[in-house]
Amino acid sequence: MYKSTCDLCGNDNYKILGKVKDNFLVKCMLCGHIYMLYRFNNKELFKVYDEDYFKEKYIKGNEKVDYDYLKDKPNILEFVKKRFNTIHKYKNPGTILDIGCAMGFYLEYAQNFGWDIYGVEISQYAADYARQLLNTKNIFNGTIENIEFEDEKFDVITMWLVLEHMVKPVDILLKIRKWLKHDGIIGIKVPNADGITFRSNLNKWIGQHPEDHMCDFTPDTLERIMNKCGYEMLEVETEGIYLDRFTTKEKFIHSKNVSNFYYDITKECNLGDSMVAFFKLNL
Numbered sequence: 627m628y629k630s631t632c633d634l635c636g637n638d639n640y641k642i643l644g645k646v647k648d649n650f651l652v653k654c655m656l657c658g659h660i661y662m663l664y665r666f667n668n669k670e671l672f673k674v675y676d677e678d679y680f681k682e683k684y685i686k687g688n689e690k691v692d693y694d695y696l697k698d699k700p701n702i703l704e705f706v707k708k709r710f711n712t713i714h715k716y717k718n719p720g721t722i723l724d725i726g727c728a729m730g731f732y733l734e735y736a737q738n739f740g741w742d743i744y745g746v747e748i749s750q751y752a753a754d755y756a757r758q759l760l761n762t763k764n765i766f767n768g769t770i771e772n773i774e775f776e777d778e779k780f781d782v783i784t785m786w787l788v789l790e791h792m793v794k795p796v797d798i799l800l801k802i803r804k805w806l807k808h809d810g811i812i813g814i815k816v817p818n819a820d821g822i823t824f825r826s827n828l829n830k831w832i833g834q835h836p837e838d839h840m841c842d843f844t845p846d847t848l849e850r851i852m853n854k855c856g857y858e859m860l861e862v863e864t865e866g867i868y869l870d871r872f873t874t875k876e877k878f879i880h881s882k883n884v885s886n887f888y889y890d891i892t893k894e895c896n897l898g899d900s901m902v903a904f905f906k907l908n909l
């Protein structure tokens with residue numbers, strides 16, 4: 627691992643918010659961006675996203691569920707539908723690239739609507755699964771650093787719960803910018819470090835912080851890092867609650883009613899623990 631400077635402003639002036647395993651979650655004193663001080667190199671990254679990431683590690687990472695990514699498909703499809711409702715507000719089916727496409731559930735939905743689909747996935751296991759599910763060769767196993775597409779190929783690029791994993795998010799955002807058509811859009815979902823859990827229970831947020839989340843964005847810092855890379859925000863909304871991080875009460879965590887109640891309230895107050903944002907190119 628190596629030490630990083632602030633992704634947003636490039637400075638090395640931070641205060642430590644807490645310890646995450648052998649790493650530190652820090653906040654930049656100059657711009658307020660929250661990030662992990664030490665970053666994985668590429669070889670370490672491939673070890674993180676093995677088959678187990680979608681199985682045992684997935685179960686451990688979600689206290690609410692006792693099943694793996696594959697069995698979580700019905701829940702994931704709820705989010706898929708919401709995401710495409712927004713995409714179809716801006717775009718008719720064209721060419722779409724899903725970065726971090728996992729086992730291809732988002733692309734499967736897109737394919738059924740007539741989108742020409744492409745995916746990039748770091749996990750060999752998930753990429754193989756997606757390729758078979760979607761009956762396409764257009765799922766590339768690797769990282770953005772070692773993949774090339776022609777300029778202005780895509781109408782839409784999506785990254786659902788992916789940007790926070792990027793070791794060098796600015797480099798990635800600058801690289802993929804060229805792949806978007808001039809009137810293309812990019813959809814991003816990341817955890818929200820300005821939501822109800824971060825605000826009310828920072829210690830628990832840090833205690834359960836995945837070691838492979840390199841940045842904790844707020845709506846403000848996400849917009850600023852996107853502006854820096856040449857994108858302009860179209861919309862942002864927060865959603866959901868990490869109930870297992872917000873409360874320790876078991877009966878709450880496993881209650882669908884409580885979970886739905888908090889989901890609606892946090893959405894209404896814009897305090898959700900995740901956020902979904904869409905951007906266009908700033909030409």
Ligand SMILES: [Zn+2]
Pocket residue numbers: 632633634635636637654655656657658659
């Ligand atoms: Zn900074």
